[in-house]
Amino acid sequence: MPTLTRSPWTLRDSEKLYRISGWGDPYFRINAAGHVEVTPQGMQQQEPGIDLYQLVTDLVARGLQLPLLIRFPEIVADRIGRICGSFQQAIERFGYPNVYRGVYPVKVNQQRHLVEEVVNHGRAYHFGLEAGSKPELLIALALLDTPEALLVCNGYKDRDFIETALLAQRLGRTPIIVLERLQELELVLEAADKLGIDPILGVRAKLSAQGIGRWGTSAGDRAKFGLTATDILQVVERLRKAGKLHCLRLLHYHIGSQISMVSVHGRAVREASQIYIELVKLGAPMGYLDIGGGLGIDYDGSQSTNHSSQSYSLEDYAATVVQTVLTTLEPHGIQPPILVTESGRALMSHQSVLVFDVQDINAASPYPMPTQLTSDAEVIQKLNQLYYEIQPDSLTADYRRCQELKDAALRQFTEGSLSLQERAQVERLFWNCSDKICTLAYEQHQAGHPVSVDLLDLDEMLASIYYGNFSLFQSLPDSWAIDQVFPIMPIHRLDQEPRQWATLADLTCDSDGKINRFFGDDGQITSVLPLHDPDGEPYLLGVFLGGAYQEILGDLHNLFGDTNAVHIRSRPGGYRVSQVIKGDTISEVLSWVQYNSEDLAETLHHATEAALQQGQISLSEARSLQRHFEDNLRAYTYLH
Ligand SMILES: *Cc1c(COP(=O)(O)O)cnc(C)c1O
Numbered sequence: 001m002p003t004l005t006r007s008p009w010t011l012r013d014s015e016k017l018y019r020i021s022g023w024g025d026p027y028f029r030i031n032a033a034g035h036v037e038v039t040p041q042g043m044q045q046q047e048p049g050i051d052l053y054q055l056v057t058d059l060v061a062r063g064l065q066l067p068l069l070i071r072f073p074e075i076v077a078d079r080i081g082r083i084c085g086s087f088q089q090a091i092e093r094f095g096y097p098n099v100y101r102g103v104y105p106v107k108v109n110q111q112r113h114l115v116e117e118v119v120n121h122g123r124a125y126h127f128g129l130e131a132g133s134k135p136e137l138l139i140a141l142a143l144l145d146t147p148e149a150l151l152v153c154n155g156y157k158d159r160d161f162i163e164t165a166l167l168a169q170r171l172g173r174t175p176i177i178v179l180e181r182l183q184e185l186e187l188v189l190e191a192a193d194k195l196g197i198d199p200i201l202g203v204r205a206k207l208s209a210q211g212i213g214r215w216g217t218s219a220g221d222r223a224k225f226g227l228t229a230t231d232i233l234q235v236v237e238r239l240r241k242a243g244k245l246h247c248l249r250l251l252h253y254h255i256g257s258q259i260s261m262v263s264v265h266g267r268a269v270r271e272a273s274q275i276y277i278e279l280v281k282l283g284a285p286m287g288y289l290d291i292g293g294g295l296g297i298d299y300d301g302s303q304s305t306n307h308s309s310q311s312y313s314l315e316d317y318a319a320t321v322v323q324t325v326l327t328t329l330e331p332h333g334i335q336p337p338i339l340v341t342e343s344g345r346a347l348m349s350h351q352s353v354l355v356f357d358v359q360d361i362n363a364a365s366p367y368p369m370p371t372q373l374t375s376d377a378e379v380i381q382k383l384n385q386l387y388y389e390i391q392p393d394s395l396t397a398d399y400r401r402c403q404e405l406k407d408a409a410l411r412q413f414t415e416g417s418l419s420l421q422e423r424a425q426v427e428r429l430f431w432n433c434s435d436k437i438c439t440l441a442y443e444q445h446q447a448g449h450p451v452s453v454d455l456l457d458l459d460e461m462l463a464s465i466y467y468g469n470f471s472l473f474q475s476l477p478d479s480w481a482i483d484q485v486f487p488i489m490p491i492h493r494l495d496q497e498p499r500q501w502a503t504l505a506d507l508t509c510d511s512d513g514k515i516n517r518f519f520g521d522d523g524q525i526t527s528v529l530p531l532h533d534p535d536g537e538p539y540l541l542g543v544f545l546g547g548a549y550q551e552i553l554g555d556l557h558n559l560f561g562d563t564n565a566v567h568i569r570s571r572p573g574g575y576r577v578s579q580v581i582k583g584d585t586i587s588e589v590l591s592w593v594q595y596n597s598e599d600l601a602e603t604l605h606h607a608t609e610a611a612l613q614q615g616q617i618s619l620s621e622a623r624s625l626q627r628h629f630e631d632n633l634r635a636y637t638y639l640h
Pocket residue numbers: 105107108132154254256257258292293294295342343344345346
């Protein structure tokens with residue numbers, strides 16, 4: 001195994017290797033004990049935070065099993081403060097004559113305690129909610145009681161949705177119905193007529209400015225949502241005809257998520273400001289400009305324009321928006337609108353950490369070079385000889401030769417001319433040759449010599465597989481669905497050099513349930529993650545920045561259910577557990593697929609009785625099987 005050669009190993013080396021000061025700032029860092037430390041209020045570096053390893057150890061001692069999702073609601077509060085603070089600052093700096101009103105898109109994480117945190121902590125900022133479906137509307141309607149906060153209704157709507165939103169005005173709420181499709185307008189007009197309530201209307205525009213990367217197609221002509229210029233003009237005329245043009249108050253757009261360049265935001269808000277001006281000139285009162293989400297976060301910690309990064313700060317974002325709207329509207333003498341954003345990812349990603357234990361390791365080849373060969377087959381002799389002839393200046397050719405010999409050997413095995421013992425020797429020789437080539441290639445690479453990527457890619461083949469006690473499909477679905485990369489690192493032993501190169505596998509029986517894309521220490525994607533040898537001790541890994549979207553997108557593949565979750569708040573000198581939300585039991589996940597646990601237990605009982613009658617099972621075995629079955633129904637779906 002190519003080992004990293006930096007000694008003595010320091011905390012600084014771990015910090016650099018896992019880039020925690022890049023993506024972790026200001027909530028995660030390494031403490032003097034070599035553990036990950038959480039500072040939920042984005043504290044100054046001097047103040048002590050919560051020792052994540054100690055916290056997990058305590059929680060496990062209280063009987064909570066891993067994997068464990070740990071949420072820090074104070075991080076949500078801090079994010080709201082930072083986003084609102086940035087807009088407030090920009091508004092003061094540019095003398096913007098209006099205010100900022102953020103809304104939180106509930107779809108990003110609907111967990112009740114988190115939405116409550118947004119509402120409660122957001123109250124001081126008149127922070128609102130955005131709903132994109134009927135269930136989300138009901139959440140927002142029930143929870144949001146902040147005067148002046150907006151309740152933005154996006155998504156496709158039916159009559160029910162619209163009437164509910166309209167009636168919410170009677171509670172003193174400010175529901176804004178954003179038209180996503182032309183057809184919704186007639187429904188709104190009918191409902192308004194029937195209820196005698198004037199709607200507060202918005203239109204979602206399809207901008208030509210587009211995001212980039214994974215979510216780049218959320219805008220543009222072929223986007224799923226939004227109105228074209230022609231549609232918008234039709235809305236205005238229809239409203240005018242109905243005598244309801246005074247209801248049109250908001251212009252909305254959303255050009256996609258995780259936008260890594262502030263110039264992309266700048267272009268979009270510029271284009272939207274022009275539409276806003278036109279709408280005012282057409283006679284709509286307007287008053288709100290809602291620029292959607294897209295505020296990125298720095299997953300790889302590189303502060304770059306990588307799709308997984310973010311090359312601008314919150315302050316840059318707010319300043320760009322405020323200044324662009326101001327300078328675009330000013331020459332037209334149009335009153336600048338209330339600015340609305342719908343940041344989801346930027347608000348929720350940092351708040352949770354998934355911690356799981358490594359159950360097992362599969363070393364790529366635990367076998368050293370054979371000291372003596374027990375076969376005189378020609379391919380085996382040649383592979384053995386090749387091992388001793390590998391040279392730094394012929395690595396590519398050596399590797400090709402090594403593969404040829406292995407392929408030839410496998411052919412001979414299939415034809416029946418090599419034995420299973422001989423095939424095993426070939427495997428061992430091939431692995432040791434590859435390991436030597438990869439080690440030399442890395443040495444060359446580190447010394448600054450050009451090395452073929454194929455050789456560097458050998459690291460994945462040579463890496464050990466670490467089996468984690470988690471389900472990728474339940475806890476990190478985007479890692480599977482869209483190849484998103486999350487920062488992953490051990491939460492302890494950071495004062496020690498990680499000497500194993502690893503890829504991760506989850507508990508599911510799906511070969512896609514693996515992680516082999518990580519951020520390397522240069523911010524580029526690598527296929528292996530340096531980890532420690534657990535050496536028979538519990539070894540805990542943390543997955544960070546997964547607080548947005550992952551929880552609700554997660555599924556029950558292989559019937560691994562929701563993980564245990566806890567909410568942690570800091571208090572002077574420590575922490576307190578504010579919520580414990582037990583993960584699914586086996587009985588619960590079985591009920592999702594229509595199995596009744598009692599029926600299952602009963603069926604097993606009959607089978608056991610029958611086996612007893614026939615003398616196939618002893619009484620104590622029968623009792624033991626029945627007990628295992630029933631205990632398991634009540635148990636956590638993950639490994640103990
Ligand atoms: C999903 C969504 C958001 C949130 O986007 P982020 O990039 O996560 O901030 C905002 N607005 C709308 C309309 C959305 O669909």
